[in-house]
């Protein structure tokens with residue numbers, strides 16, 4: 102089943118089409134709660150305690166009460182919104198901003214738009230939302246797929262003694278459909294070994310698909326893994342790489358432009374995989390006519406993504422600027 106085929110949401114009914122509709126949908130906190138409730142329990146509220154479905158009573162804050170057994174369920178429990186002290190409406194605006202801007206948002210921009218006092222909050226929200234941008238068990242690419250690697254990264258300034266992503270390797274897989282770019286998958290790989298690159302291909306491309314690569318020896322053996330393998334040895338041809346695999350190079354250059362533009366090159370190694378997820382999320386939905394559709398998908402996946410604590414986001418990284426800076430370690 103194609104990625105977005107199941108239960109296709111209806112524009113203007115299941116999600117707002119533009120900012121005017123956004124404000125109509127989410128006039129107040131109550132509107133946001135009802136929206137999340139409908140999104141979380143599409144078949145009607147299901148009580149985990151007694152297993153019965155039915156319209157719940159609405160208690161204080163985000164508590165839902167089962168009409169049968171009176172057990173309480175919190176609307177945001179087990180989602181990325183769990184425990185938030187900010188109104189859902191502000192979260193919704195953040196999701197809107199992140200999904201409707203062509204190039205997404207950075208923390209400073211988001212802080213300004215939402216009027217948040219803390220840069221760290223904006224930064225943390227973006228990271229939480231990025232973690233909701235990958236759908237577990239999503240489809241593999243199929244048909245004809247180009248695979249290559251690219252070096253991305255920029256210096257992380259102002260954080261002494263931290264690892265920077267000067268040269269991170271990103272493996273790129275691009276579906277080619279009638280000579281146009283279909284869906285993509287990206288992965289930060291530690292090296293160019295056969296193990297790294299072949300497991301990437303095996304994870305993101307359907308067996309039986311045709312995989313086009315350059316002549317790098319690490320790709321030898323894809324045929325034995327069940328792929329049709331077309332290796333183009335660039336050194337023997339007179340075409341520069343971008344002519345041989347234009348699609349993958351197009352994606353690589355868009356990715357770099359985005360990392361340098363929106364994110365101003367400030368991407369730490371630990372967080373790079375999530376930035377790649379964000380890029381993929383937006384790229385694979387670039388043809389969605391309604392930008393609100395991306396908002397819908399993000400809201401939907403935010404409910405399926407468990408809570409993420411600030412500590413997890415700061416783990417091993419120096420980002421967030423207002424992290425406790427004493428002790429230097």
Ligand SMILES: [Zn+2]
Pocket residue numbers: 148149150151152153167168169170171172
């Ligand atoms: Zn119940």
